[in-house]
Amino acid sequence: xxxxxxxxxxxxxxxxxxxxxxxxxxxxxxxxxxxxxxxxxxxxxxxxxxxxxxxxxxxxxxxxxxxxxxxxxxxxxxxxxxxxxxxxxxxxxxxxxxxxxxxxxxxxxxxxxxxxxxxxxxxxxxxxxxxxxxxxxxxxxxxxxxxxxxxxxxxxxxxxxxxxxxxx
Amino acid sequence: xxxxxxxxxxxxxxxxxxxxxxxxxxxxxxxxxxxxxxxxxxxxxxxxxxxxxxxxxxxxxxxxxxxxxxxxxxxxxxxxxxxxxxxxxxxxxxxxxxxxxxxxxxxxxxxxxxxxxxxxxxxxxxxxxxxxxxxxxxxxxxxxxxxxxxxxxxxxxxxxxxxxxxxx
Numbered sequence: 001x002x003x004x005x006x007x008x009x010x011x012x013x014x015x016x017x018x019x020x021x022x023x024x025x026x027x028x029x030x031x032x033x034x035x036x037x038x039x040x041x042x043x044x045x046x047x048x049x050x051x052x053x054x055x056x057x058x059x060x061x062x063x064x065x066x067x068x069x070x071x072x073x074x075x076x077x078x079x080x081x082x083x084x085x086x087x088x089x090x091x092x093x094x095x096x097x098x099x100x101x102x103x104x105x106x107x108x109x110x111x112x113x114x115x116x117x118x119x120x121x122x123x124x125x126x127x128x129x130x131x132x133x134x135x136x137x138x139x140x141x142x143x144x145x146x147x148x149x150x151x152x153x154x155x156x157x158x159x160x161x162x163x164x165x166x167x168x
Numbered sequence: 169x170x171x172x173x174x175x176x177x178x179x180x181x182x183x184x185x186x187x188x189x190x191x192x193x194x195x196x197x198x199x200x201x202x203x204x205x206x207x208x209x210x211x212x213x214x215x216x217x218x219x220x221x222x223x224x225x226x227x228x229x230x231x232x233x234x235x236x237x238x239x240x241x242x243x244x245x246x247x248x249x250x251x252x253x254x255x256x257x258x259x260x261x262x263x264x265x266x267x268x269x270x271x272x273x274x275x276x277x278x279x280x281x282x283x284x285x286x287x288x289x290x291x292x293x294x295x296x297x298x299x300x301x302x303x304x305x306x307x308x309x310x311x312x313x314x315x316x317x318x319x320x321x322x323x324x325x326x327x328x329x330x331x332x333x334x335x336x
Contacts, residue, residue: 001244031199031206031221038199038249040208051219051235053199055249063248065241067219073233076169080231081206081223 004054004064005130008150010141011121016110019137020091029082030156039153042069042077045090049074058148060130084156087114095135106134116159122150172222172232173298176318178309179289184278187305188259197250198324207321210237210245213258217242226316228298252324255282263303274302284327290318 028043041052051074053065078085091110106125113120122144125134144150149158196211209220219242221233246253259278274293281288290312293302312318317326 001241031208033201037251040199053245053249063244065237065245067235067237069233069235073169076231077221077233081221083205 002064004062005060005127006124007060007127008122008124008144010144011110011123012139012141016093016139019093021094023089023091026090027078027087029078029085030153031081033083042074042082044071044074047071058146060145084153086117086152086156088112089114113160116161117155120160170232172230173228173295174292175228175295176290176292176312178312179278179291180307180309184261184307187261189262191257191259193257195246195255197246197253198321199249201251210242210250212239212242215239226314228313252321254285254320254324256280257282281328284329285323288328
């Protein structure tokens with residue numbers, strides 16, 4: 001098991017695009033409905049496929065298990081057994097170590113959602129500890145870490161566009 | 169993906185025990201609730217652990233995906249994230265090729281359920297084709313292939329003992 005410590009934020013404007021160093025298209029879906037203690041996700045990212053299990057708790061710290069699976073299996077699972085699906089482009093922005101206390105680069109993952117979740121752009125940062133400080137880029141909007149509606153599992157089952165365009 | 173073609177039956181009496189060639193204890197649980205299109209199962213069988221995804225359809229033919237996972241992960245998943253759990257001893261009975269048309273041995277898997285499902289003994293046979301004939305051992309009771317109540321996923325969430333002992 002890995003413990004995922006993550007904070008997520010809305011992204012404001014388009015200035016972030018100039019800082020992207022690489023991007024990958026992701027297609028994912030879920031084998032679980034909303035109830036239950038865990039989400040089970042099938043994801044194709046570029047040519048890699050994974051099965052991921054994550055505790056269905058709201059917050060910045062979640063237990064997570066991830067296993068590589070054959071790409072052909074992932075395609076079939078997405079086409080036949082997944083109940084919620086979404087597509088997005090994940091952009092990576094890397095800030096090199098800046099302050100003396102930082103031991104490694106900081107990577108932001110910017111998810112630009114497509115399809116029924118188009119219009120939504122979310123930034124995530126993984127942290128070594130919940131209270132670890134980080135520099136806030138100018139394009140960072142309000143924090144979503146504790147808002148269950150913005151979890152990918154929720155977005156797959158209740159797409160952003162069905163909300164009536166209200167991201168506030 | 170594998171296609172699982174399987175028929176299952178109640179087991180009558182104890183005569184089958186004399187024919188068992190090996191047995192393994194299994195502990196398993198599910199990451200999915202009853203609704204949905206698939207069941208996601210975590211199983212520890214002896215020292216092996218697997219994650220298994222099976223289409224939630226009733227009948228003898230089901231799509232199935234199975235992946236080995238670390239034993240430590242399986243233990244954690246069973247202890248923390250699984251919503252339905254069960255334990256059983258799987259006994260194997262192998263009949264060597266007998267009729268000229270048979271190309272290989274026939275293996276029966278006899279699941280002797282423990283805990284809240286104690287009292288239930290189910291025999292399963294995997295077949296190369298739905299209509300493939302097989303010899304019926306004397307201890308074979310009525311067929312359960314199309315009875316959803318006897319699916320392990322259902323038994324994990326609604327144990328046999330909660331039925332009031334009615335296996336008919």
